[in-house]
Amino acid sequence: MSTHRLTAPAPGWTAATDVVVVGSGVAGLTVALNVRKAGLRAMVVTKAVLDEGSTRWAQGGVAAALGEGDTPEQHLDDTLVAGAGVCDEEAVRTLVTEGPDAVRRLIATGALFDRGEDGEVLLTREGGHHRRRIVHAGGDATGAEISRALVAAVRTDPGIELIEHALVLDLLTDAAGHAAGLTLHVMGEGQRDGVGAVRARAVVLATGGMGQVFSATTNPAVSTGDGVALALRAGAAVTDLEFVQFHPTVLWLGPEAEGQQPLVSEAVRGEGAHLVDADGVRFMVGQHELAELAPRDIVAKAITRRMQEQGAEHMFLDGRHFGAEMWEHRFPTILAFCRANGIDPVTEPIPIAPAAHFASGGVRTDRHGRTSVPGLYACGEVACTGVHGANRLASNSLLEGLVFAERIAADLAGLDAAGDLPERAVDVAAARAAQPVPLPPSEARAEIQRLMSRGAGILRSAASMADTAAGLALLAEQARSHVAEEKPADPRVETWEAANLLLVATALVTAAAQREETRGCHWREDFPERDDAHWRRHLITTLAATGGPVSTPEEQ
């Protein structure tokens, strides 16, 4: 039987399913496959094509205690250390104990990981891990292989409906406030864009990260924080937004470079490459027992500090001692994009600088992926399960997507079996007609990114964030006044994304300004110390009645 695949639904289109999953990365596709195994119908809606998201860009791999002598307990310890005191230990325990089998099931689904001559899966090391426990594929093309395998699996399942080119806008709820579906903006080729809707018994957000709120990021263009914005507008709690991980080693392409930048994976340091300054000094030695393999926040801060001290725009990653053969076999993707940008890692050190990489926070969930809105689930980078704390341990995010996707499907199956997943009544026509937010013009995106990178990026202070917040407030005010003057921006993908970026950026700055300490990847210049007495807790962000985000510290 062939897959029911609808690539360009017409405006006004309405459909129904059991579980609608938003996003087609590792999290979304794993939810869909497992929901199907439970006998429920699934629909995956994605705003570009199926493999367009962070998943296919992942290089390093997936962490799991699969090696000889390694244990989930050791993986737990490393994760808690990286998380800087605010991980949810039970969530981490779930991740590391269910992780190895989740990886084995991914292999059974068809993902081909690199193997040694003995046929065993090869394991590498990355920053913060005290063991070799990272499985990888195609050398440094792990995400592409996972994406390929999962896309192939959903395409051959006739019970999974796949909708591409449909940007999900907002949640539909029934009279009791239970999730009942979604509104979406459909982009038909050769057709007019317009608003459609999907009715469903449960909704799973798997929309990935929000790296595009910053000017330089490793995230693709689709990572605009749409799921967090949707959840906020739906009344759900989000948390830990201030903990944005900046990847220490992103290829430096010049001072004017913007948008998605190529990542030089931590695995390159795992295999022995050195971080050096322009004089060839290995500045990580003596700063941390793991030197170049210290947790990411420590490495990113050390690089930034060195850049400031020396007035340099970048540092270098030196892997010349690997030799050509190792570069070609172990890191073919990185080698290719470096060479495409005029740098040959075989003969010269690679210029690198930190860039926004991973959102440790997101829509708050329990260990079943449930958010604070009944029937609304979140999974993958959009979610905050509590496993990352203040800083994600390398290669734990693909694993989180796998493990918690399976748990969401199990929860939905249990609800269905108990009769707790009935059809929901909802006024689709009214929801489709509603205009949920004032839309800024599409050019607002670049301005949001500039404001965020300048004032709320790797270096933050009360003063820098106040400037950023004022700039964001002005953009929001301009969008509102265009609506009042009956000159609203056109509802297009670009303007919806700008609206979501504006809301998510404002929420992030609200939380980051409130956390008056330095912890994990949140680095305050005006509060350089970690303050366990006041801040060993989470900030919960919601939308106030006035429409703006408010962050409240959780009880200690």
Ligand SMILES: Cc1cc2nc3c(=O)[nH]c(=O)nc-3n(C[C@H](O)[C@H](O)[C@H](O)COP(=O)(O)OP(=O)(O)OC[C@H]3O[C@@H](n4cnc5c(N)ncnc54)[C@H](O)[C@@H]3O)c2cc1C
């Ligand atoms: C360069 C790079 C390297 C990385 N390397 C690693 C690594 O080695 N190991 C590791 O564990 N992690 C790594 N990560 C992080 C990891 O890849 C991501 O956290 C993970 O893939 C996120 O998966 P996801 O399914 O949550 O989201 P994504 O894979 O980002 O998918 C999100 C999906 O949601 C869709 N979407 C978004 N908004 C909407 C909307 N409004 N309507 C409809 N669809 C929408 C997108 O189009 C996309 O399909 C890396 C990330 C990057 C960017």
